Amino acid sequence: MSRVQNAVIGSVRTVVGWLPERWLPGGSPDPLIGRHGEVGRQLGHLDGPLKVTGAARFAAEVPLEQLCHAALVHSPVARGRIATLDTRAAEAAPGVVLVLTHRTMPRLEPVPLISITNMTAVGNSALPILQDPEIRYNGQVVALVLAETPQQADFAASLIDISYDEAPARTRFEAAKPQARTPASILVERNEEAVGDAEAALRQSAFQVDAIYTTPGHNHAAIEPHAVTAAWTGDRLVLHDATQAIAPTAAALAKLFDIRREDVRVLSPFVGGGFGAKGFWDHHVLAVAAARLVRRPVRLVLSREAVFRMVGGRSPTEQRVALAAEAGGRFTALIHTGYSVMPPYGACPEQYTLGSRALYRAQNVRFGQKHLDLDVVPNTYMRAPGEAVGSFALESAVDELAHQMSMDPIELRLRNDPEVHPLSGIPFSQRALAEAYRQGAEAFGWAARNATPRTRREGEWLLGMGCATGSFPYVRMPAGAVRIRLTRDGRASVACSAQDMGMGTATVQSQHAADRLGLPLAAVSFEMGDSDLPPAPMAGGSGQTVSIVAAVAAAATKLTGELLRLAGNASPLAGLRAGEVRLQEGGLVSLADPARRDSFDAILSRAGREDITVTESAAAPLEMFKYAMQSQSANFCDLRVSAVTGEIRITRLLGVFDVGTILNPRTAASQLRGGMIMGLGMALSEEVLFDERSGRIMNAGLADYHIPAHLDIPEIDVRWTGIPDPRSPLGARGIGEIAITGVAAAIANAVFNATGTRLRDLPLTLDKLLEEEGA
Amino acid sequence: MIPFSYSRAGTAEQATAAAASGHRLLGGGTNLVDLMRRGVEQPERLVDVTGLSDDIRPTPQGGLMIGGAVRNAALAGHPAVRREYPVLSRAVLAGASAQIRNMATVAGNIMQRTRCAYFTDAATRGCNKRSPGSGCDAQGGFSRYHAILGGSSACIATHPSDMCVALAALDAQVHLASAAGLRVVPLVEFHRLPGDAPHLDTVLQPGEIITALELPPPPAAMRSAYRKVRDRASYAFALVSVAACVTVDRGTLTDIRLAFGGIAPKPWRALRAEEALRGTPATPQAIAAALALDFAEAKPLDGNAFKLPLASRTAMAVLADLIGDAA
Numbered sequence A: 001m002s003r004v005q006n007a008v009i010g011s012v013r014t015v016v017g018w019l020p021e022r023w024l025p026g027g028s029p030d031p032l033i034g035r036h037g038e039v040g041r042q043l044g045h046l047d048g049p050l051k052v053t054g055a056a057r058f059a060a061e062v063p064l065e066q067l068c069h070a071a072l073v074h075s076p077v078a079r080g081r082i083a084t085l086d087t088r089a090a091e092a093a094p095g096v097v098l099v100l101t102h103r104t105m106p107r108l109e110p111v112p113l114i115s116i117t118n119m120t121a122v123g124n125s126a127l128p129i130l131q132d133p134e135i136r137y138n139g140q141v142v143a144l145v146l147a148e149t150p151q152q153a154d155f156a157a158s159l160i161d162i163s164y165d166e167a168p169a170r171t172r173f174e175a176a177k178p179q180a181r182t183p184a185s186i187l188v189e190r191n192e193e194a195v196g197d198a199e200a201a202l203r204q205s206a207f208q209v210d211a212i213y214t215t216p217g218h219n220h221a222a223i224e225p226h227a228v229t230a231a232w233t234g235d236r237l238v239l240h241d242a243t244q245a246i247a248p249t250a251a252a253l254a255k256l257f258d259i260r261r262e263d264v265r266v267l268s269p270f271v272g273g274g275f276g277a278k279g280f281w282d283h284h285v286l287a288v289a290a291a292r293l294v295r296r297p298v299r300l301v302l303s304r305e306a307v308f309r310m311v312g313g314r315s316p317t318e319q320r321v322a323l324a325a326e327a328g329g330r331f332t333a334l335i336h337t338g339y340s341v342m343p344p345y346g347a348c349p350e351q352y353t354l355g356s357r358a359l360y361r362a363q364n365v366r367f368g369q370k371h372l373d374l375d376v377v378p379n380t381y382m383r384a385p386g387e388a389v390g391s392f393a394l395e396s397a398v399d400e401l402a403h404q405m406s407m408d409p410i411e412l413r414l415r416n417d418p419e420v421h422p423l424s425g426i427p428f429s430q431r432a433l434a435e436a437y438r439q440g441a442e443a444f445g446w447a448a449r450n451a452t453p454r455t456r457r458e459g460e461w462l463l464g465m466g467c468a469t470g471s472f473p474y475v476r477m478p479a480g481a482v483r484i485r486l487t488r489d490g491r492a493s494v495a496c497s498a499q500d501m502g503m504g505t506a507t508v509q510s511q512h513a514a515d516r517l518g519l520p521l522a523a524v525s526f527e528m529g530d531s532d533l534p535p536a537p538m539a540g541g542s543g544q545t546v547s548i549v550a551a552v553a554a555a556a557t558k559l560t561g562e563l564l565r566l567a568g569n570a571s572p573l574a575g576l577r578a579g580e581v582r583l584q585e586g587g588l589v590s591l592a593d594p595a596r597r598d599s600f601d602a603i604l605s606r607a608g609r610e611d612i613t614v615t616e617s618a619a620a621p622l623e624m625f626k627y628a629m630q631s632q633s634a635n636f637c638d639l640r641v642s643a644v645t646g647e648i649r650i651t652r653l654l655g656v657f658d659v660g661t662i663l664n665p666r667t668a669a670s671q672l673r674g675g676m677i678m679g680l681g682m683a684l685s686e687e688v689l690f691d692e693r694s695g696r697i698m699n700a701g702l703a704d705y706h707i708p709a710h711l712d713i714p715e716i717d718v719r720w721t722g723i724p725d726p727r728s729p730l731g732a733r734g735i736g737e738i739a740i741t742g743v744a745a746a747i748a749n750a751v752f753n754a755t756g757t758r759l760r761d762l763p764l765t766l767d768k769l770l771e772e773e774g775a
Numbered sequence B: 001m002i003p004f005s006y007s008r009a010g011t012a013e014q015a016t017a018a019a020a021s022g023h024r025l026l027g028g029g030t031n032l033v034d035l036m037r038r039g040v041e042q043p044e045r046l047v048d049v050t051g052l053s054d055d056i057r058p059t060p061q062g063g064l065m066i067g068g069a070v071r072n073a074a075l076a077g078h079p080a081v082r083r084e085y086p087v088l089s090r091a092v093l094a095g096a097s098a099q100i101r102n103m104a105t106v107a108g109n110i111m112q113r114t115r116c117a118y119f120t121d122a123a124t125r126g127c128n129k130r131s132p133g134s135g136c137d138a139q140g141g142f143s144r145y146h147a148i149l150g151g152s153s154a155c156i157a158t159h160p161s162d163m164c165v166a167l168a169a170l171d172a173q174v175h176l177a178s179a180a181g182l183r184v185v186p187l188v189e190f191h192r193l194p195g196d197a198p199h200l201d202t203v204l205q206p207g208e209i210i211t212a213l214e215l216p217p218p219p220a221a222m223r224s225a226y227r228k229v230r231d232r233a234s235y236a237f238a239l240v241s242v243a244a245c246v247t248v249d250r251g252t253l254t255d256i257r258l259a260f261g262g263i264a265p266k267p268w269r270a271l272r273a274e275e276a277l278r279g280t281p282a283t284p285q286a287i288a289a290a291l292a293l294d295f296a297e298a299k300p301l302d303g304n305a306f307k308l309p310l311a312s313r314t315a316m317a318v319l320a321d322l323i324g325d326a327a
């Protein structure tokens, strides 16, 4: 991201700041806020029965005639060139249809990287895919084999004989630091920010913490590995995909393979978990290219190991957080800087300092991130990129400072809770962190905590409690359209190319559409998962729900106008304008005089029509610039640590989320609980074992990459403040990512409370505890 | 994975004949098939031996004879095992997952290979166990799960089994068969230390198979425990585990058998500590001193030095509990 972008975003903020509120989205609150309709009701996933009965077909399951199966070969070296390559044995192996290497792969342009300014760019890596003999990271795909069965493909792949001329690779985090790059911006924010002289204030303050916190790489481990089934008919492509970005994937493939956008159809009705991983990666290009060459459908299903090798995860980070306060607790300095890996061919800057910029008021601040350029598979977005690891560092430091000051850590946080965004001075749209802490502390029994570490004990188990704040920004995507088709019998179908990675998109959007259109839930259907539908933005930044809601609301407004026009002079509503009626109970109703109404059936019948269809896009998300829109959460942890072995076992987690309106308590609780479980895994066990000698991931599988097992997961109490955001569609802010944030810090803080030992390096494993304790 | 043939053996004779002609034995496949998928093992012929004895029956001496094809779950759940040898039941249940235990066989569990990450990844170059003479990438790499005792400069891999740690403490015997006949090897002598031939995990000879496990009768009034220390609460291999069987008579430890997992290339009997403690009141100080005798020769690396204090702390806690409960 560039200086130019800083300037553009800066001027958007300034201009939007001048504009009167009523001109902007969110200027007047969404009329559905606070209405008790379908939104807010407990509703199970509408596609649940399909999934539990196996009727839902995932990308790797679509039956096709003539299908052939792909297997991949990965480079075992990190840098160099292919010296010799012999594919004869593989080509002669039973069932082999094609062997694709850099020699035979069609020449293709690099894939444009994901960008906020170009919604059709979806690449996670700008590296060439089988275009040359260069090796750029350990795990890079060097060959693809197609065969009649997956087993034949796999065997033939093992017969490809490759030797490499190895070159020195940059694989060491520490060694890369002297050449670190300082980017001008991080996503849409300026990277380096400073107010006052934070270093000086740090030295002069009564209390201060200045520490380095480290987090390892994390890998994606969604239950469904990446898979595509690609089928060409002439120059038309159908891709069955597991993706979080349907429309952008279709656009990218059209461009890459030089065909018309309308000749690409990406279908992704079900996705077995995304978390940021299910973007556009090399397997898309490989499968589509191979299928075109052999003129047969191709299925490419990544093995679990391949997901680790060729799909990036979360970058490791090394973060410095320094925090100082005067005796009353007011922060005098806040510094958050650090290093993460971001090769120039990657797309995700791991924005670990962004959360810190919005969370506390401090007199002097300094923020800035440095990027390390290593020869690795580019890291990517992973649930709450940045905030997940950034909140571990920041919220551990706050706890350290509170302990030093003998102050309750909640109290210290609330004394520094800002009224306006600390850097921009822009007002928050809604913010109730104090309320979240109040509710949480009461429900959790925070008062029972003993502030002196290592004082509560049951047998060999040391007991501890900790808390920490989580946060995540509000994001609404600057694109996306929906189509609404209303039929005379009072049924509506709402459609766009939205993605559902298991969160319940179709369920919640059906609830919303019912309320927005004034229809019962049973009369509404939500179509999605198909790039032939009006384009929805990618599901990212926890922004899909509100982005689609805004588009549906815009389309509903357009529908209202069209219906009024059709209703004509014979209508009881004659003379009213779109702003003077609302969609209710299967028709239009005058706002001023509810007795004046006209049903959809009557309007369409009089006009001699069976149905009416409108397509509309939402207004640009300028509310994001006019207001500071941020979700926050209060996390609490109760745990025990064995004084013998150092094993940490969580007893209870509780989170109170200040995330705006909750659209469906059942799907929301499950989303939030899942996020907290991921936070628990990050705290205790998740770690990519990256061997810096070879640049290779040594635990590329779920036996050795430890996500939490059932027994690790305690009772998790999920609550929310439920206060709507007056500036967002439906008052909602997006809940996909926030729940992972703050959890690791709450756990680390509880470990300190239990043991008196401060661990600053994730995951919090028993060897680190024993070592710190000098066992 | 390379193509392979598959057949089934109905009797031990068929199995030994198949083994002698170069077949690899297939139990539940939970280890072998994983390694075949990753190209670490490349057998061309498999013979399924899950049809061999899956009996658990009492021996004339008052012990138990356990068929090699008994599933791990069946072993852990067997009433006689739960009653007479609870340490074995607990150790088996501490391992893997319910699904894996339902598939895994007793013989396969004994024969399972190390989880060393450099061994299980055929694309890494240096692994003497996988490819003799190629080096040992674990040294200087990730060695957290590796041995502090019994390793060599050629290999520091651990044997990952939980079950075998309990078997070591119970003085189990392994029954073997081949065309040449039958033989019986104590479990503690069944797994080899790597020395300069780490590719040989056990003393099993080519053409030989495991037919059964024999447990001697449990000592009267024996109290036992298995404790596994690990990164996750379940479904993780042991960083350190301890199996202990003790008999306490009026404050004196009349019998003690103590075995460790996760710290050596084989289940590690702490024979020196046992000897030092047998016949004493076994105070905490005495236990600590006795354990130090076994750990004196430990050669920890940076990545696994924590196992030294961890192993003795865990053993001390386990013994203190057992002795305390008996008092």
Ligand SMILES: Cc1cc2nc3c(=O)[nH]c(=O)nc-3n(C[C@H](O)[C@H](O)[C@H](O)COP(=O)(O)OP(=O)(O)OC[C@H]3O[C@@H](n4cnc5c(N)ncnc54)[C@H](O)[C@@H]3O)c2cc1C
Residues within 6 Å of the ligand: A703, B024, B025, B026, B027, B028, B029, B030, B031, B032, B033, B034, B049, B068, B072, B094, B095, B096, B097, B100, B103, B104, B105, B106, B107, B108, B109, B110, B111, B112, B113, B160, B161, B162, B163, B208, B209, B210, B211, B235, B236, B237, B238
């Ligand atoms: C994810 C995961 C986690 C695990 N966690 C644990 C754990 O925490 N603790 C633990 O102890 N174990 C654990 N295991 C290992 C598990 O216990 C073993 O995989 C299992 O016991 C092997 O038994 P099997 O019958 O499946 O063996 P197979 O995979 O069938 O065979 C293993 C070996 O035994 C040989 N073999 C089989 N039968 C005979 C015979 N009769 N005579 C001679 N050789 C024979 C085979 O040729 C092969 O070399 C885990 C495994 C996995 C995959």
Ligand code: SF4
Residues within 6 Å of the ligand: B114, B116, B117, B118, B119, B126, B127, B128, B129, B130, B135, B136, B137, B138, B139, B154, B155, B156, B157, B198
């Ligand atoms: S420890 Fe043994 S198994 Fe592991 S790399 Fe070294 S030689 Fe191979």
